[in-house]
Each structure stands twice: as structure tokens, then as C-alpha cells.
Amino acid sequence: MGLPITLLAATNANDALHRLLATGELRAHGTVPYNVWRLLFVASGGDAAAGEGLQHNSTPPADFGAGGLTLPPRVREWLRVRVASAAVDDALTLRTMLETHQRCGYLLDPHTAVGVAAAQIAAGEESCAARVPTLCLGCAHPIKFLPTVAAAFGCSASRALALASGPAGHRCAVGQLAQQAKQGYPAAGWVPPGCCAVLRKGEAWQAEWTAAVRAKVEELSAAAAALRSRL
Structure with a gap:
């Protein structure tokens, strides 16, 4: 809508997108992440035929093994002025x-x-004069990744659940459901590996989960409507 922003594409150890943006080429063994094709569709001006052509012109097409993909100059230039990238390994x-x-x-x-x-990597590579405010978009809830939380903090699974649930008295709906699920199981010390385990307990949990999410959406919608009325 006219906002002068630059997107920063952050990739994990699967850095195919970062390599493609940095070099204009992709040479790899494995599968091209699906979000690469989504981005190339946009960079091609929303031209489905052009995006499909990029897939078919990769060697072998789309999901290649020892082959590769080279971006057309026009597509690469479109990406260069709009999208930066950085790769982050598991340890970082x-x-x-x-x-x-x-x-x-x-x-x-x-x-x-x-x-x-x-x-943080991008900020460290910029001069002080070039630095601009950065907005990082949250992608998920940590309670979905309790083994990863435990690895990051060097703690037990139970401690990871407590951390991901939030402080007592201020737990989010997801954390409350996970804590209740833990208490409802007979096995001592049982900890769900993530929110999906909460849902697996049965339809009653799915209904409660849905109700909690719906209530939060309605609360946020009401707050947004109130804000609009004051503008």
C-alpha cells in the first residue's frame, strides 16, 4: 500500500531461499522449499505461466537433485530491491x-x-545511518516445540512446558490447555510434546480449544472496532 519496506527472508539450516536470493542460482541436492515458488510467482508479476516456466526450466523440474535453477535477470532485479535474506543455523x-x-x-x-x-545479523551488516526499525513477525507458539525449548534452556521437559506456558496467573489459552492436559493424564511426569498432543486427547479438548481461540478472536475484534470508532 505504498509503505517503503524491505522484506527480510529468514531461513533456517535449510537455506535454499537464502542462497537463491544471494546468488540468483540454486544448486542443491534435495527439494526446493515451496515458499520459493510462491515468492518467484510474486516476483514474476503474478504471472502464473512465468512461474510455471521457472519450475519447468529448473533441472530437473521443480524438485531437483543434482540440478539447479537460475533466475531470469528481471526476476532477480525485482527481488534484489525488495527482499534481503539471512540464514540462521540451529545453534544460533x-x-x-x-x-x-x-x-x-x-x-x-x-x-x-x-x-x-x-x-540481528542484518542490523550488524548495516551502517548506523542505514539502520531502520525492524518488525519480526511471530510464526508459532513455543509450546509446539517443547523439545526445542528444553534444548535451548538445557532443562527438563516439565520445565520447558512451564516456560512455554507463561508465568502462573498470566498463561495464554494454549498454555492453560497444555497444563490441564498434563494434569489429566495418569502417568507421573507426563508432558505433551506440543499443542497437538493436547488435541489428541479427544473431541472435548478440540471443542475447548476452539472455544478459547474464538473468544480471543472476538475479544481482539471488539478492541479493533473500538479503536476504529475513536479514529
Whole structure:
């Protein structure tokens, strides 16, 4: 809508998108992440035929093994002025989760930690005059990634659940459901590996989960409507 922004594409150890943006070429063994094709569709001006052509012109097409993909100059230039990128390995992801919690009291999920680490990398590469405010978009909830939380903090699964649930008295709906699910199981010390385990307990949990999410959406919608009425 006219806002002068630059997107920063943060990738984890699967850095295919970062390599493609940095070099205009992709030579790899494995599968091209699906978001690469989405981005190339936009960079091609929303031309489905052009995007499909890029897929078919990769060698072998789309999901290549020892082949590769080379961006047309027009597509690469479009990306160059709009999208920067950085790759974050697993060790830096875990360290970012821990250090952000120590500094801010906020627990990042690993996907969002990749974005925060990438923003810090980008900020370190810019001159002071070129630095601009950066907005990192949260991707998920840390309770989905309890083994990763435990690895980042070097703690037990139970401690990871407590961290991901938020402080007592201020737990989010997801954390409350996970804590209740833990208490409802007979096995001592049982901890759900993530929010999906909460849902697996049965339809009653799905209904409660849906109700909690709906209530939060309605609360936010009402707040947004009230804000609009004051503008």
C-alpha cells in the first residue's frame, strides 16, 4: 500500500531461499522449499505461466537433485530491491531463544527465533545511518516445540512446558490447555510434546480449544472496532 519496506527472508539450516536470493542460482541436492515458488510467482508479476516456466526450466523440474535453477535477470532485479535474506543455523536459533528470554522475559518459538536472529545479523551488516526499525513477525507458539525449548534452556521437559506456558496467573489459552492436559493424564511426569498432543486427547479438548481461540478472536475484534470508532 505504498509503505517503503524491505522484506527480510529468514531461513533456517535449510537455506535454499537464502542462497537463491544471494546468488540468483540454486544448486542443491534435495527439494526446493515451496515458499520459493510462491515468492518467484510474486516476483514474476503474478504471472502464473512465468512461474510455471521457472519450475519447468529448473533441472530437473521443480524438485531437483543434482540440478539447479537460475533466475531470469528481471526476476532477480525485482527481488534484489525488495527482499534481503539471512540464514540462521540451529545453534544460533537455540542461543537466540535463550538470550531473548534472559534479556526480555519473552520466549520465542524456534521459527520466530530464526527471524529475530536474522534481523540481528542484518542490523550488524548495516551502517548506523542505514539502520531502520525492524518488525519480526511471530510464526508459532513455543509450546509446539517443547523439545526445542528444553534444548535451548538445557532443562527438563516439565520445565520447558512451564516456560512455554507463561508465568502462573498470566498463561495464554494454549498454555492453560497444555497444563490441564498434563494434569489429566495418569502417568507421573507426563508432558505433551506440543499443542497437538493436547488435541489428541479427544473431541472435548478440540471443542475447548476452539472455544478459547474464538473468544480471543472476538475479544481482539471488539478492541479493533473500538479503536476504529475513536479514529
